[in-house]
Amino acid sequence: MRRISVIGVGYVGLTTGTCFADLGHQVTCVDVDEAKIEKLRAGIMPIYEPGLEEMVRRNAHAARLSFTTSYQEGLAEAEFVFIAVGTPQGSGGEADLKYVRSAAQSIAAAMTHPLIIVNKSTVPIGTGDWVADIVRRYQPRPIPFSVVSNPEFLREGSAINDFMHPDRIVLGSLDPEAAAQVAQLYLSLRAPIMITDLRTAEMIKYASNAFLATRISFINEIATMCEALGADVKEVAIGMGYDKRIGPDFLDAGIGFGGSCFPKDVQALAHMAAVHGCHPQLLRAVLEINRDQRRQVIHKLREVLGTLHDQVIGVLGLAFKPNTDDMREAPAVEIIHLLQSEGAHIRAYDPVAMVNAPLYLQDVTLCENAYEVAQGADALVIATEWNEFKHLSLPRLKEVMRKPVIIDGRNIYDPEQMKALGFIYRGMGRGYGS
């Protein structure tokens, strides 16, 4: 059992802290947001993540997991302190490090004994050195510490499973002994552990996310060609995926990637590259293709309906992907804004994200379920591939719609079957049959 403090109770911090507690460590989570800490103490989650609530309750009950707003209290006995605060996007595409800076300053002010400071937040290359510098400057008296970069690879919606069954653990530090100590925390997970230097570890995180985003934009570009040339991108992806060098994952064409990581991280990497005199042409194309995917939905609707002015468009799914309530950079939000600028009226529903909808959308009729969205709609757009949308009664949907038009932004339906049911159906990249 080791003593760990985690700064920040967002997706990454709360999942990391809770999972470490579940592995038997003693964890204190620190956050400056009093309301969030109060709620967590009462067993109420600030985010939706499957399985998290139960795991928090169980470990809090076993006194392995506690929550505080006080750095003094959080660091009192800690051997490791994980920084897992947000790194939002700055106005120029760069990562904004204000929360990392204030976490480092607060750690420096509160630490009373040697610590290993582990950075989990996705931060620009070189931030580890910068954090060390801040801690050194803000300590009231010199106390030894080391900085380790330990990027997270957690996906929202499957964060607990990803923590417990990682493909790899990446650790970077100028102090190999500190990295080895952090490695000990993960030993029971039996995952490959890579120890490298700080900057390389930080780059591994950006390069991994940028590569995955590139795969998505690549298949989306192929999808556009498939439509023009009469091929089916779903089949193309299956055929490509059998090649072991390519693999089947992350080849789903659609309205593109969203969420709190891919768009922001690709932007930040492109920004860093440009600042350092590199020309990130591939990354720029990845972002541009991603933007175009959203616009394609509008083009498809115009092609079928003509003008969108005063048309009623139903949107199914608001979260950036299934199994999360997160609407950050969600394709649905951008699509709805584009439709509204064309004068369309929007009805929408999401199984989980409805609570967040008012933060991102205005003048949208929020409905109780998919059938209510379809009521009187001139077209439906599938924006998130929630399971419940895959099992809708399509004849019932068609019956209540004004026009039987479906733009399937996530390719969840079969074009042939939709045609047989009498829908005017458009998938993404499904030239054959749609």
Ligand code: UDX
């Ligand atoms: C991602 C990374 O996977 C994770 O390792 C990192 O730490 C954080 O960012 P997350 O943002 O939770 O995780 O979502 P992910 O499941 O990776 O999906 C990202 C986006 O890509 C979603 O909008 C999804 O719809 C889209 N996507 C994914 C596709 O459009 N096609 C695919 O084939 C896969």
